Amino acid sequence: MSYLVSKAESVNRALDLAVPLQEPLKIHEAMRYSLLAGGKRIRPLLCIAACELVGGEASVAMPAACAVEMLHTMSLIHDDLPCIDNDDLRRGKPANHKVFGENVALLAGDALLPFAFEHLVSATSPVVSPVRLVRAVGELAKAVGVEGVAAGQVADISSEAVLGGIVGGGSDDEIERLRQFARCVGLLFQVVDDILDVTKSAQELGKTAGKDLVADKLTYPKIMGLEKSREFAEKLSRDAREQLLGFGSDQVAPLLALANYIANRQN
């Protein structure tokens, strides 16, 4: 757990440096507000841990990890807008559009998206080969493609893990195992999220609880019941770990810590 906390703090510092407060001030202020609002940083941590799994330095994956978090933050800002989910609360704080207005929130999201690509390319190109970098850009684009935008339901975080594997110098086989691992973990994240939504209060979650019920959204507890959902979560946890067999224990430790955190989180 302390590994995750210290890595999440590194991500926060890197994000703070990547998007400094500059002109135009209002847009950058709005970008920073949501970007530095202290999310769980699961996506960037997954990206970094994936890089370490294949033997790469954590620092090599940091720009990719920040880019991933920029894209994720952008999608949260836009999802909260009145014309989409009309949510007032995010990460325990007022949503971006409640603080800066709809227009600035929209533009802050629009600015974060291309900046993620710019940051990945400019900050990674000194240490990663152009061939891998081109592949990384394609993977980053997929992470927020049409399916991701429109579906919104299942947290597919496989691109984040693949991205870390690419910049970390992983082989095709290693990258494929990372993709499978992340698919299990992503699904696990969603199942746990659904379980927490029916068992926790808004204060504990830092967002509006019971929202899935109100919105009549299909959730795992609704489809298979709470007990079976918990069993399914355990199975996904085991399946994820299976993908890591054969890697050295030092390399595996970061990803394992992350999977355990996701399986056992309470908010």
Added chain:
Amino acid sequence: MSYLVSKAESVNRALDLAVPLQEPLKIHEAMRYSLLAGGKRIRPLLCIAACELVGGEASVAMPAACAVEMLHTMSLIHDDLPCIDNDDLRRGKPANHKVFGENVALLAGDALLPFAFEHLVSATSPVVSPVRLVRAVGELAKAVGVEGVAAGQVADISSEAVLGGIVGGGSDDEIERLRQFARCVGLLFQVVDDILDVTKSAQELGKTAGKDLVADKLTYPKIMGLEKSREFAEKLSRDAREQLLGFGSDQVAPLLALANYIANRQN
């Protein structure tokens, strides 16, 4: 002029193929509605003509040209939203959000942005070196960076020209001249746009005329008067042409045709 028309038709065909109608249908329908609404295609044409200036085949720049138009279209869709400009008319047709609703229009824009990067990378990587492709991605990201998003006023199309120069195999000196050329042409476009806004009707323009006056926006005719604005346009036209001295006449023809069109357009 016939060169521009035939090239614009090639761009339209390429865009049609790049974004096929597929699941999720509603989002793709909305993406295609605005993307294929028949704009002037000045940005993609500039990208292609820049590629030809440095001796590259037009086809090499086509994915970059499409990516540029996707980003431009995305910014138009979002600009027209009620929380930004609240415009009902675009390219002579109802704005995207008037046809598909605000939520779909927002998501269609959000989907076009990363897809532009994905398309550039996947369709260009077979014919352009990874080193140039990485540089192209950085330039594409800049084309829609924070400044572009927030300023919105001046049509900076220098990135589009630079992008064409990069994928076309241009030298650093050639690319720098393309950037200067495009800066002049971009400013020229804006000056002509401002002049047309005060001298033409909505029907002729295919968008709301006199809007700059109503919105109390600073325009060239308002700052320097109509006559001086026309003189400024002529000077910019000459400055742009100066950047093309030294290139072969065949290579220069496409960019010259484009500059002439921009200087003399009536809508």
